[in-house]
Amino acid sequence: MKRLDRHAPSVRFNVSQEPYQGVDHTIEAMRELAYKGQSDPTVRRWAERVVQKVTPKDHLSEAAAVYYATCRQIRYTRDPANVEYLQHPALVLKHRHADCDDLAILLAATLASVGNDIQFVTVAFRPHGSYTHVFLQFRDPTSGRMIALDPVAGPYVGQMLGKARRHQTFWTDGRR
Numbered sequence: 001m002k003r004l005d006r007h008a009p010s011v012r013f014n015v016s017q018e019p020y021q022g023v024d025h026t027i028e029a030m031r032e033l034a035y036k037g038q039s040d041p042t043v044r045r046w047a048e049r050v051v052q053k054v055t056p057k058d059h060l061s062e063a064a065a066v067y068y069a070t071c072r073q074i075r076y077t078r079d080p081a082n083v084e085y086l087q088h089p090a091l092v093l094k095h096r097h098a099d100c101d102d103l104a105i106l107l108a109a110t111l112a113s114v115g116n117d118i119q120f121v122t123v124a125f126r127p128h129g130s131y132t133h134v135f136l137q138f139r140d141p142t143s144g145r146m147i148a149l150d151p152v153a154g155p156y157v158g159q160m161l162g163k164a165r166r167h168q169t170f171w172t173d174g175r176r
Contacts (some may be wrong), residue, residue: 009158023122023131027170029086030120030134034172037089037109046093047110059116060140063147066110071151074098074106100134103151107136108172115151117171119146124166131168133160 015138037043050069051062077097079085085099094099098106108118117139122131135150135157153160 023168025152026084026086026101026134027120027122030108031103031170031172031174032166033086033088033105034108034112034118037105038112039109040088040090040109042090042093043106047113050110051114059082059142060147062114063111063138063140063149065120066107066114067149067151070103070110071154074103074151076103076152097160100150100152104134104136107149107151111136111138112172117141120172121148121169122168122172123160123164127164127165137160137169 013099047066050065054065073096074092075097077099079099085102086105087095087098087102089102089106092102092106104120108120111118119137119139121135121137123133123135124131125133133152135148135152137146137148139146148157148161150157150160
């Protein structure tokens with residue numbers, strides 16, 4: 001359990017560190033962290049600053065602003081060997097380092113904090129291989145389309161999706 005700093009709210013944030021226990025376990029922990037993060041004042045203030053100059057109700061531009069801010073401000077850093085390490089989004093914003101699941105949690109919390117509908121997507125790159133990557137997609141309320149947001153793949157998200165052999169989607173609010 002870590003405290004952010006003396007200026008942060010008196011809430012303690014968990015950093016989950018444990019051996020990998022499967023996709024369902026990881027997704028459930030990610031959902032919980034995203035849910036807690038969406039109402040966290042640090043995350044909400046960051047989201048407000050990022051979307052400040054976006055025209056109100058332009059949800060696609062809000063998502064793009066959050067996505068690009070995440071790409072510019074957070075460095076991709078892998079988990080420790082053989083450990084599933086999940087961080088609260090406020091810790092990601094503080095330390096500016098995250099892997100794919102932490103980035104997905106941050107995007108989910110930030111976009112949900114400004115009212116968007118979000119899914120986590122897990123990907124396997126071999127037909128019978130394990131799920132080794134996760135990213136986020138959100139539903140654009142204007143068009144109804146699902147838009148993939150993957151700061152790890154960046155501009156190569158189309159190529160990465162082309163290499164995917166299997167995927168699963170999980171709504172961040174727990175529905176199937």
